[in-house]
Amino acid sequence: xxxxxxxxxxxxxxxxxxxxxxxxxxxxxxxxxxxxxxxxxxxxxxxxxxxxxxxxxxxxxxxxxxxxxxxxxxxxxxxxxxxxxxxxxxxxxxxxxxxxxxxxxxxxxxxxxxxxxxxxxxxxxxxxxxxxxxxxxxxxxxxxxxxxxxxxxxxxxxxxxxxxxxxxxxxxxxxxxxxxxxxxxxxxxxxxxxxxxxxxxxxxxxxxxxxxxxxxxxxxxxxxxxxxxxxxxxxxxxxxxxxxxxxxxxxxxxxxxxxxxxxxxxxxxxxxxxxxxxxxxxxxxxxxxxxxxxxxxxxxxxxxxxxxxxxxxxxxxxxx
Amino acid sequence: xxxxxxxxxxxxxxxxxxxxxxxxxxxxxxxxxxxxxxxxxxxxxxxxxxxxxxxxxxxxxxxxxxxxxxxxxxxxxxxxxxxxxxxxxxxxxxxxxxxxxxxxxxxxxxxxxxxxxxxxxxxxxxxxxxxxxxxxxxxxxxxxxxxxxxxxxxxxxxxxxxxxxxxxxxxxxxxxxxxxxxxxxxxxxxxxxxxxxxxxxxxxxxxxxxxxxxxxxxxxxxxxxxxxxxxxxxxxxxxxxxxxxxxxxxxx
Ligand SMILES: Nc1ncnc2c1ncn2[C@@H]1O[C@H](COP(=O)(O)OP(=O)(O)OP(=O)(O)O)[C@@H](O)[C@H]1O
Ligand SMILES: [Mg+2]
Numbered sequence: 001x002x003x004x005x006x007x008x009x010x011x012x013x014x015x016x017x018x019x020x021x022x023x024x025x026x027x028x029x030x031x032x033x034x035x036x037x038x039x040x041x042x043x044x045x046x047x048x049x050x051x052x053x054x055x056x057x058x059x060x061x062x063x064x065x066x067x068x069x070x071x072x073x074x075x076x077x078x079x080x081x082x083x084x085x086x087x088x089x090x091x092x093x094x095x096x097x098x099x100x101x102x103x104x105x106x107x108x109x110x111x112x113x114x115x116x117x118x119x120x121x122x123x124x125x126x127x128x129x130x131x132x133x134x135x136x137x138x139x140x141x142x143x144x145x146x147x148x149x150x151x152x153x154x155x156x157x158x159x160x161x162x163x164x165x166x167x168x169x170x171x172x173x174x175x176x177x178x179x180x181x182x183x184x185x186x187x188x189x190x191x192x193x194x195x196x197x198x199x200x201x202x203x204x205x206x207x208x209x210x211x212x213x214x215x216x217x218x219x220x221x222x223x224x225x226x227x228x229x230x231x232x233x234x235x236x237x238x239x240x241x242x243x244x245x246x247x248x249x250x251x252x253x254x255x256x257x258x259x260x261x262x263x264x265x266x267x268x269x270x271x272x273x274x275x276x277x278x279x280x281x282x283x284x285x286x287x288x289x290x291x292x293x294x295x296x297x298x299x300x301x302x303x304x305x306x307x308x309x310x311x312x313x314x315x316x317x318x319x320x
Numbered sequence: 321x322x323x324x325x326x327x328x329x330x331x332x333x334x335x336x337x338x339x340x341x342x343x344x345x346x347x348x349x350x351x352x353x354x355x356x357x358x359x360x361x362x363x364x365x366x367x368x369x370x371x372x373x374x375x376x377x378x379x380x381x382x383x384x385x386x387x388x389x390x391x392x393x394x395x396x397x398x399x400x401x402x403x404x405x406x407x408x409x410x411x412x413x414x415x416x417x418x419x420x421x422x423x424x425x426x427x428x429x430x431x432x433x434x435x436x437x438x439x440x441x442x443x444x445x446x447x448x449x450x451x452x453x454x455x456x457x458x459x460x461x462x463x464x465x466x467x468x469x470x471x472x473x474x475x476x477x478x479x480x481x482x483x484x485x486x487x488x489x490x491x492x493x494x495x496x497x498x499x500x501x502x503x504x505x506x507x508x509x510x511x512x513x514x515x516x517x518x519x520x521x522x523x524x525x526x527x528x529x530x531x532x533x534x535x536x537x538x539x540x541x542x543x544x545x546x547x548x549x550x551x552x553x554x555x556x557x558x559x560x561x562x563x564x565x566x567x568x569x570x571x572x
Binding site: 314 | 394407427463486
């Protein structure tokens with residue numbers, strides 16, 4: 001019983017990482033229509049920033065050993081990813097839409113390669129290890145510790161969710177929605193389209209960075225392997241399956257698709273002989289692709305449909 | 321108020337606007353007429369900052385407008401409507417109006433948390449103002465509907481409503497009469513006159529000659545991308561070049 005429970009807790013912690021990343025992407029893609037193909041890159045920036053701020057000193061790196069508290073690491077992760085987005089957005093968001101996709105993809109790949117090769121910062125493929133895990137050792141059982149970490153994740157998601165909902169129902173969100181519909185008309189009404197896009201892009205990326213921080217703290221070890229483009233693909237599938245443009249959908253999509261992804265992984269590992277395991281991993285990707293196609297065919301709006309967002313004070317009481 | 325000099329726009333090989341210069345006096349209701357394809361809307365588009373002119377200059381209230389970002393004209397008090405309306409279809413009619421005004425506290429997202437009370441108060445004020453305008457435009461019963469469900473004529477009214485929300489110095493209207501029923505059009509004309517008396521300058525593109533002749537003074541006439549003439553209703557009516565342009569001949 002406790003085995004099953006601890007597996008569930010473990011599963012939900014990872015699912016919450018994906019859900020949180022989906023929330024960040026939803027701000028960009030779902031609400032603003034920004035095609036960020038570099039989700040893995042912002043996640044990586046957050047993970048490395050937090051790891052360096054909170055981690056131990058290594059013999060072979062030039063920066064580290066600060067041993068700061070996890071909260072500082074996570075805040076740093078958000079800020080670093082946000083600043084990176086601010087910079088990238090500043091140079092690309094004025095250009096035609098497709099440039100953002102090309103640039104973010106390139107940057108995510110560069111970040112991953114930097115992590116692999118800038119050994120005196122990241123230890124390359126050997127990764128940063130022994131990162132302190134917050135809340136570990138507060139109780140005698142690893143299960144309780146993990147459950148507490150899950151609680152932290154849930155609280156973070158709740159805060160982010162409430163904050164994003166508030167913003168979308170505010171006049172700020174109203175401008176964002178108008179831009180998504182018709183940027184020319186919005187500009188004609190005096191809205192600085194570029195400025196709003198930059199804000200949405202930065203906020204979304206900061207959330208991705210925060211997730212990277214949480215991830216590195218929980219796993220205790222990060223290496224460039226964790227930040228491959230497949231991660232970005234997964235997160236898009238999650239958001240589309242869950243329901244792009246709906247924050248609840250983003251959370252649900254993260255949990256559901258992660259369930260299918262990890263579930264199919266366990267099944268494949270159990271059924272296939274050792275010689276075929278690599279092919280098995282490929283089957284998983286095919287499976288996810290298949291799922292994406294099925295959703296797009298039969299429920300294009302995702303599991304949880306985008307609902308019409310109306311700014312708070314513009315909601316009319318039908319009784320009146 | 322508005323002054324353009326030698327304004328020109330090329331679309332590929334086509335010269336849509338050809339070295340046009342005119343001035344719109346403060347507090348006037350100036351008309352802009354001309355056959356289809358004369359370059360009227362293109363002139364509007366350049367003045368409102370939708371795309372840059374190929375050459376020429378635009379001054380509004382003494383300040384140069386061309387070369388500025390697309391949202392700049394609105395911020396200096398110059399708003400326009402579109403010939404083909406561009407409502408935000410997924411937003412409600414009420415929201416379409418509420419989003420228009422400049423300087424909303426809530427447009428900075430941090431104010432959503434740090435100045436919640438002030439944002440709310442401002443929103444309520446905007447809402448009341450918007451409903452008043454919607455009532456005038458006979459759209460109030462649709463306030464909560466998605467804007468995309470409105471009819472073509474109602475879309476035109478909605479754009480007018482957005483413009484009225486924004487407290488401008490000058491309004492550019494691109495065919496405000498197209499598709500509007502005569503009774504309501506009469507009321508809109510009254511409203512334009514009233515706003516004009518309060519100090520707002522208008523530049524109006526319109527094909528409805530009755531409307532233009534009665535409402536606008538002076539009237540600018542464009543044909544084939546050029547400014548043909550400028551004058552009051554009578555001189556426009558009597559000018560042989562205008563007649564020729566409208567009756568299909570290309571002026572020599
Ligand atoms: N974005 C564009 N790209 C290419 N050509 C354009 C564009 N906009 C306008 N034109 C061309 O420029 C010319 C002038 O068009 P414009 O819309 O300014 O005419 P108009 O005077 O507003 O006519 P109407 O009374 O029919 O609205 C037309 O020949 C049109 O085809
Ligand atoms: Mg036109």
